[in-house]
Amino acid sequence: MMSGSEPKLWIKIRLEQGEIGPGKIGLLRAIDHHRSISAAARSMNMSYRRAWLLLDEINKICGAPLAETFAGGHERGGARLTPLGSEIVRQFDEISKAAQTGAAEAMAGLHRLLER
Amino acid sequence: MMSGSEPKLWIKIRLEQGEIGPGKIGLLRAIDHHRSISAAARSMNMSYRRAWLLLDEINKICGAPLAETFAGGHERGGARLTPLGSEIVRQFDEISKAAQTGAAEAMAGLHRLLER
Numbered sequence: 269m270m271s272g273s274e275p276k277l278w279i280k281i282r283l284e285q286g287e288i289g290p291g292k293i294g295l296l297r298a299i300d301h302h303r304s305i306s307a308a309a310r311s312m313n314m315s316y317r318r319a320w321l322l323l324d325e326i327n328k329i330c331g332a333p334l335a336e337t338f339a340g341g342h343e344r345g346g347a348r349l350t351p352l353g354s355e356i357v358r359q360f361d362e363i364s365k366a367a368q369t370g371a372a373e374a375m376a377g378l379h380r381l382l383e384r
Numbered sequence: 385m386m387s388g389s390e391p392k393l394w395i396k397i398r399l400e401q402g403e404i405g406p407g408k409i410g411l412l413r414a415i416d417h418h419r420s421i422s423a424a425a426r427s428m429n430m431s432y433r434r435a436w437l438l439l440d441e442i443n444k445i446c447g448a449p450l451a452e453t454f455a456g457g458h459e460r461g462g463a464r465l466t467p468l469g470s471e472i473v474r475q476f477d478e479i480s481k482a483a484q485t486g487a488a489e490a491m492a493g494l495h496r497l498l499e500r
Contacts, residue, residue: 273400277483280394281494287394330498355497363490367393370486374479378397381471382446 274379277368281360286329293360295322296353299335303346330356390495393484397476402445409476411438412469415451419462446472 280289298308309319327333334353339345349357396405414424425435443449450469455461465473 276398277479278396278398278403279483279487280396281491282392282394283498284389352497356494359490359494359497363393363487363494366490367395367483367487371395371479371483374475374482375397378472378475378479381468381475382399 275375275382277371277375279364279367281363283329285331286325288326288329288356288360292322292326293357295319296326296334296349296357299323299347300349300354300357303348305335305337305347308347391491391498393487393491395480395483397479399445401447402441404442404445404472404476408438408442409473411435412442412450412465412473415439415463416465416470416473419464421451421453421463424463 278290280287295308295312295314298311299305302308302311305319305323306316309316312319314322323335327335330352332352333350334356335347335349337345337347394406396403411424411428411430414427415421418424418427421435421439422432425432428435430438439451443451446468448468449466450472451463451465453461453463
């Protein structure tokens with residue numbers, strides 16, 4: 269019926285205040301990597317404004333800042349994750365991995381169903 | 385930091401052709417329940433046109449019809465899931481349940497993290 273690659277699980281987490289999904293987590297990861305919100309935005313092909321709005325949204329969802337900017341010093345300022353931000357990324361990865369592992373057999377069943 | 389209900393896992397399945405998530409599966413479930421696409425659309429607060437487009441999309445994603453309309457008989461016509469449609473709903477539920485179970489511990493960890 270169809271061929272091609274296996275189905276993939278895509279997860280989001282719904283909290284009362286909003287959703288945390290791969291988009292917002294990807295932005296946090298990019299900020300951690302680039303140490304700059306503008307560089308993180310560019311790397312995700314996203315406007316600076318959009319990155320700020322997303323960050324503001326996830327901060328509100330979690331009730332505290334997940335990233336912060338800093339000024340001066342050797343690095344001439346930039347941005348970094350807060351300890352909570354790092355933990356949220358780590359926890360999201362753990363949830364994602366556990367969900368994938370848990371659903372692996374059922375996902376293979378879907379793949380077989382669609383390949384018939 | 386925040387209080388309230390526990391975070392919930394929200395899953396979608398990504399196939400090469402598109403995504404299957406709770407929205408499309410909900411529509412299939414409603415068609416199965418109401419035996420009518422228009423009644424299913426109403427029950428989901430969705431226009432008839434939107435329901436048809438969604439159905440067309442999921443049929444294309446799966447490469448075969450998941451619902452069909454029938455005419456005449458005692459029921460004066462209506463709609464029903466195809467055997468593949470029923471199996472897709474069942475398999476999605478199984479994947480969803482397995483993912484939730486697999487991720488339960490890590491989700492509790494996220495809850496604790498956000499409640500601190």
